[in-house]
Amino acid sequence: MFRRIAHRLSRISFPQLLTLLCVLAVFIIALVLPLRSLLIKAFLDKSGEFAGFANYIKYFRTPSLSVSVWNTADISLVSSLFSVCFGFLYAYALTRTRIPIKAFFRYAALIPIFIPSIVHALALVYLFGKQGIVTGLGFQIELYGRLGIIISEFIYTFPQVFLLFYVALEFADGRIYEAAESMGVPAVKIFFRVTVPEIKYTVVNAFFVCFTLAFTDFGAPKVIGGSYNVLATDIYKQVAGQFNMNMGAVVSTLLLLPAVASFAVGRLINNRNSGTISAKSTILAIKKNPLRDAVFFAVCASIAVLFLTLIAALFIGALTTYYPYDLSFTLKHFSFNPSSGGIESYFNSLRMSALTAAFGTAFVFVYAYMLEKSSGLARLKKLGKLLSALPLALPGMVIGLSFIFFFNSKTNPLNFIYGTMAILVLSNIVHYFSVPYITAVSALKKLDREFESVSESMGVPRRKTFLRVSVPMSMPAILEIFMYYFVNSMVTVSAVVFLYSAKLKIASIAISHMEESGDIAQAAAMSLLILVINVLVRLLYEASVRCVKKRMKKKGKTHEQN
Amino acid sequence: MSFLEIKNITKRFDRQTVLDAVNLNIERGELVCVLGPSGCGKTTLLRIVAGLETADSGSVFMNGKDCTYMSAAKRNFGIVFQSYALFPNMTVLGNILFGLGRKKNLSEEDARLRAPEVLRLVDLYEHKDKYPRQLSGGQQQRTALARAIALSPDCLLLDEPLSALDAKVRSKLRGEIRKIQHALGVTTIMVTHDQEEALTMADRIVVMNNAVVEQIGTPREIYNHPATPFAANFIGTMNFYNHYGETRAIRPEKIEVVGRTESYDFTMRVKSLEFKGALTGIYGLLPDMGEILVDVSSEQAEALGLRENATIFLRMPPECLIKYSATEV
Numbered sequence: 042m043f044r045r046i047a048h049r050l051s052r053i054s055f056p057q058l059l060t061l062l063c064v065l066a067v068f069i070i071a072l073v074l075p076l077r078s079l080l081i082k083a084f085l086d087k088s089g090e091f092a093g094f095a096n097y098i099k100y101f102r103t104p105s106l107s108v109s110v111w112n113t114a115d116i117s118l119v120s121s122l123f124s125v126c127f128g129f130l131y132a133y134a135l136t137r138t139r140i141p142i143k144a145f146f147r148y149a150a151l152i153p154i155f156i157p158s159i160v161h162a163l164a165l166v167y168l169f170g171k172q173g174i175v176t177g178l179g180f181q182i183e184l185y186g187r188l189g190i191i192i193s194e195f196i197y198t199f200p201q202v203f204l205l206f207y208v209a210l211e212f213a214d215g216r217i218y219e220a221a222e223s224m225g226v227p228a229v230k231i232f233f234r235v236t237v238p239e240i241k242y243t244v245v246n247a248f249f250v251c252f253t254l255a256f257t258d259f260g261a262p263k264v265i266g267g268s269y270n271v272l273a274t275d276i277y278k279q280v281a282g283q284f285n286m287n288m289g290a291v292v293s294t295l296l297l298l299p300a301v302a303s304f305a306v307g308r309l310i311n312n313r314n315s316g317t318i319s320a321k322s323t324i325l326a327i328k329k330n331p332l333r334d335a336v337f338f339a340v341c342a343s344i345a346v347l348f349l350t351l352i353a354a355l356f357i358g359a360l361t362t363y364y365p366y367d368l369s370f371t372l373k374h375f376s377f378n379p380s381s382g383g384i385e386s387y388f389n390s391l392r393m394s395a396l397t398a399a400f401g402t403a404f405v406f407v408y409a410y411m412l413e414k415s416s417g418l419a420r421l422k423k424l425g426k427l428l429s430a431l432p433l434a435l436p437g438m439v440i441g442l443s444f445i446f447f448f449n450s451k452t453n454p455l456n457f458i459y460g461t462m463a464i465l466v467l468s469n470i471v472h473y474f475s476v477p478y479i480t481a482v483s484a485l486k487k488l489d490r491e492f493e494s495v496s497e498s499m500g501v502p503r504r505k506t507f508l509r510v511s512v513p514m515s516m517p518a519i520l521e522i523f524m525y526y527f528v529n530s531m532v533t534v535s536a537v538v539f540l541y542s543a544k545l546k547i548a549s550i551a552i553s554h555m556e557e558s559g560d561i562a563q564a565a566a567m568s569l570l571i572l573v574i575n576v577l578v579r580l581l582y583e584a585s586v587r588c589v590k591k592r593m594k595k596k597g598k599t600h601e602q603n
Numbered sequence: 604m605s606f607l608e609i610k611n612i613t614k615r616f617d618r619q620t621v622l623d624a625v626n627l628n629i630e631r632g633e634l635v636c637v638l639g640p641s642g643c644g645k646t647t648l649l650r651i652v653a654g655l656e657t658a659d660s661g662s663v664f665m666n667g668k669d670c671t672y673m674s675a676a677k678r679n680f681g682i683v684f685q686s687y688a689l690f691p692n693m694t695v696l697g698n699i700l701f702g703l704g705r706k707k708n709l710s711e712e713d714a715r716l717r718a719p720e721v722l723r724l725v726d727l728y729e730h731k732d733k734y735p736r737q738l739s740g741g742q743q744q745r746t747a748l749a750r751a752i753a754l755s756p757d758c759l760l761l762d763e764p765l766s767a768l769d770a771k772v773r774s775k776l777r778g779e780i781r782k783i784q785h786a787l788g789v790t791t792i793m794v795t796h797d798q799e800e801a802l803t804m805a806d807r808i809v810v811m812n813n814a815v816v817e818q819i820g821t822p823r824e825i826y827n828h829p830a831t832p833f834a835a836n837f838i839g840t841m842n843f844y845n846h847y848g849e850t851r852a853i854r855p856e857k858i859e860v861v862g863r864t865e866s867y868d869f870t871m872r873v874k875s876l877e878f879k880g881a882l883t884g885i886y887g888l889l890p891d892m893g894e895i896l897v898d899v900s901s902e903q904a905e906a907l908g909l910r911e912n913a914t915i916f917l918r919m920p921p922e923c924l925i926k927y928s929a930t931e932v
C-alpha cells in the first residue's frame with residue numbers, strides 16, 4: 042500500500058507538484074488572503090473590535106449612504122438594457138446582413154476598450170459639457186449625474202456585449218435556415234424560432250456582464266457623476282476622504298452582489314447550454330435585402346460615429362490652444378504638469394503594463410497548463426479550478442481595497458511591496474486573470490492529451506514538452522493573453538487607485554487628477570497617448586497572430602490524401 | 604518465466620471497475636493482440652503496463668523483476684497511441700529526435716544516425732522533412748511507429764494503431780507492422796477491436812470483455828475452441844442453438860449441406876441468400892432452434908441451385924460442435 046502511494050507520488054513528479062503548489066500559493070496570497078482581510082474588516086468597528094452586522098445596519102440606516110445602492114442599480118440596469126440592445130443589433134448587422142465596410146465597423150466597435158473609462162466621460166464633457174461642441178450647437182442635456190453616467194457606461198460596456206454577440210452569431214448553421222426557408226417560413230418567424238433560441242443564453246450572459254461592469258465602474262462616475270452617488274465612488278470617498286476603512290469594506294462587499302447573482306444564473310444556464318454547430322454545418326448564405334441592410338447600416342453608423350466623435354473630441358481638446366475659444370494648433374498640452382504625475386506617469390504605466398503582460402501571461406499559461414495537463418494531484422487541481430473563477434467575481438475596487446488591508450498591515454512580511462510596482466502588477470494580474478485563463482484553457486484543450494504521455498514514456502521531461510510543444514502550439518492564445526493584459530493594464534483605474542504611491546503615479550490616475558485640477562486639455566493629451574500605444578499593441582498583436590497562423594498553416598498546407 | 608508478467612491487475616475509476624484481476628504472461632519476441640469491444644479496458648491495461656497509470660492492486664514483472672512502481676521513463680517501452688500524438692509543430696525527423704535526445708548512453712552523434720535508420724525501416728526517409736499534417740494517415744501512423752521504435756524499446760505497445768485508417772491501407776500496414784516487429788524481434792502488445800486484425804497478426808490473442816480476460820490463446824485455438832460464448836461471438840460468426848438443455852455452437856462454414864439421400868441432422872427452409880463473393884450465406888430457421896447461418900462456397904451454392912423457400916439438408920460434424928453449459932450464455 043505504501044509503495045503504491047509512493048508510486049503515485051513518483052508519477053506526479055516533484056517539479057510538477059512544486060510548480061502547482063507555487064501557482065496556487067501566488068493565488069492564495071494575492072487573492073484569497075486579501076479578500077479575507079477585506080471581509081473581516083467589514084465586520085469590525087473602528088477600534089478593531091468585532092461589530093457583527095453593526096456596520097451594515099448603520100449603512101442602511103443612513104439614507105445618504107444607502108441611496109447609492111439604488112442609484113447604482115438604476116444606472117446599471119438602464120445602461121445594460123441599451124448596451125444589450127445595440128450590441129446585439131450591431132453584431133447582427135456584422136454577421137447576418139450585407140452592409141458594406143464591415144471591417145471598419147468591427148474595429149470601430151472596439152474603440153472604447155483602448156481608453157480608460159474616465160476618458161469616455163471626459164470625451165462626453167467635451168461634447169455635451171457646458172462648453173461642449175454639441176452644446177454649442179444649441180443641443181443641451183443634463184450631462185452631470187444620472188444621464189452622463191448612463192451614457193458613459195453604455196460606451197464602456199458596448200464592446201464587451203458586441204463581442205459576446207459577435208461570437209454567438211458568427212457561426213450559423215446554414216442548413217437550418219435553408220430548411221426553414223424551403224418550407225416557406227416567413228423571415229420574422231425564422232428570426233424568433235431559430236435565431237433567438239440560438240442566442241438566448243448570450244443575451245442573459247451579456248446582460249449580466251454589462252450590469253456587473255457598470256455596477257462596479259469607478260472612472261465614469263468619478264468624472265461625470267456630479268452629486269449622483271454610486272457605490273464605487275462611495276468606497277473611494279469613505280477610504281480616501283474619510284479614512285473610514287470599515288465602511289469602505291462594507292460598501293465593497295455590496296459591490297460583489299451582481300457578480301454573485303450572475304454566478305448563480307451562469308451556473309443554471311451553462312448546464313443547459315449545448316452547441317448545435319456540427320462539423321457538417323454549412324455556412325449561412327445571406328440573402329439580399331436592401332431595406333434591412335439600410336436600417337442596420339444606420340444603426341451601426343450612428344454608433345461608430347458616436348465613438349469616432351469621442352475620439353475626435355479628444356484630439357480637438359488635446360491639440361488646440363484653449364478650446365473652445367482659441368482653436369489654433371498646439372502641442373503644449375503634452376508637456377504635463379509634474380504635480381499630476383507628468384509624463385513620468387505615462388512611462389510608469391507602460392512599464393506596469395509590460396510587466397503585467399509578461400508575468401501575467403506566464404502565470405496564466407503555467408496555471409492553465411498545470412490544471413489541464415499535469416498527472417494526478419486531483420485535489421489540488423480541483424482547488425485550482427475553484428480559485429480560477431474567483432477573479433471574475435471581483436471588481437477592481439474590491440481587489441484594490443483588499444490589497445491595502447492585507448499588504449499594508451504592519452504584521453505582513455510582504456509589507457515591503459506596498460507602494461511599489463510589484464503590488465500594481467500583482468493586482469492587475471489577479472484582476473484580469475479570468476478571461477486569459479479561459480483563453481489558455483481552451484487553447485490547451487485542443488492539444489492531444491497524449492502528447493504528455495508520449496513524452497513521459499520516452500523519458501522526455503515535462504518541462505521540455507511544455508516548452509517545445511505546448512507553448513509553440515498555443516502561440517496565438519499566448520499573444521492574445523499578452524495583448525489583453527497589456528491593454529487592460531493601460532486603462533485600469535479601479536484597482537490601482539488605492540495602490541499607486543505619490544512616487545509612482547500612473548497615466549490613468551494622472552488623467553483623473555488633471556481633470557480634477559481643471560487641466561482638461563492635458564487629460565485629453567494623456568488619453569491620446571494611451572490610445573495610441575494600445576492601438577499599436579493591438580495592431581502588433583494582429584500582425585503577429587497572422588504571421589504565426591501562416592507559419593502553422595504552411596506546415597499543414599498540402600494535407601494530402603488524409 | 605515469461606518476459607512480461609501481468610499479475611492480478613485491478614483498476615477502478617470512480618466506482619466503475621475497468622480492469623478486474625487481469626492476468627497475462629507475454630513471452631519475449633511475441634506479438635500479442637488484446638482484443639475486445641470498445642470500453643472494455645484495453646487502453647487502460649496498456650497504460651498501466653507502460654507506467655502511465657497506476658493500478659489499484661496487482662503487479663507487473665519484467666524479466667522477473669518487479670517494475671510495478673517503476674516510472675514510465677525507466678521502463679523503456681515504446682508506445683503508439685490511438686491518435687498517434689505526433690507533435691504537429693515538428694517535422695517527421697524532429698518528432699523522432701525529440702525523444703532520442705534524452706536517451707542515456709546515446710550520444711548526439713548516434714541519435715543523428717539512429718533517426719535515418721528507423722525512418723528507412725518504416726520507409727519514410729524521403730518524407731523526413733514534412734510536418735505531420737502533410738502526411739497521409741498511413742504515413743502518420745508509421746511516423747508514430749518510428750518514433751516509438753527509435754529508442755530501441757524492450758517492449759512495443761500499440762493502441763489500435765490502424766483503427767483510423769481505411770481498409771486498404773489497413774491491410775497493407777498489418778503486414779508491414781508484422782514485418783518490422785519480426786525484424787526487430789521486439790515484444791509487442793497490440794490493442795485492437797478488429798477481430799480480423801487480431802487473427803492475421805497475432806501470435807496469441809487475449810480476448811477481453813467488461814474488464815476481464817475471457818480467453819488467451821493462439822488465433823487458431825481461439826477460433827476453433829472459443830472458451831466462452833462471448834469469445835465465440837466476438838471472433839468470427841457463430842451459430843448457437845439449444846439441444847436438450849445444452850447450448851451448442853457451430854461456425855457457419857462448418858455446417859455441411861448434403862443431399863437428401865445422405866445422412867443429415869436437420870432439414871431447413873431457406874429464408875434468404877446472401878452472396879459474399881467466395882462464399883454464399885444461407886439464412887434459415889431450424890424448427891424449435893432459432894435462426895441459423897450456413898456458409899457454403901459460392902460454386903456449391905450454384906451447383907445446388909438454391910432458391911428462397913427451398914428445403915435443404917444439413918449435417919453438423921460432431922467434431923466441430925462446441926458445447927457450453929446453458930448458464931454461460
Ligand SMILES: Nc1ncnc2c1ncn2[C@@H]1O[C@H](COP(=O)(O)OP(=O)(O)OP(=O)(O)O)[C@@H](O)[C@H]1O
Pocket residue numbers: 616617621639640641642643644645646647648796
Ligand atoms: N481517466 C479516466 N477517468 C474515468 N474513467 C475512465 C478514464 N479512462 C478510462 N475510463 C473509463 O474506463 C473504461 C475503459 O476505458 P479504456 O479506454 O481502457 O477502454 P478501451 O477498451 O480502450 O476502449 P476503446 O476501444 O473505445 O478505446 C471506459 O468506460 C472509460 O470511460
Ligand SMILES: [Mg+2]
Pocket residue numbers: 645646647685762
Ligand atoms: Mg482505447
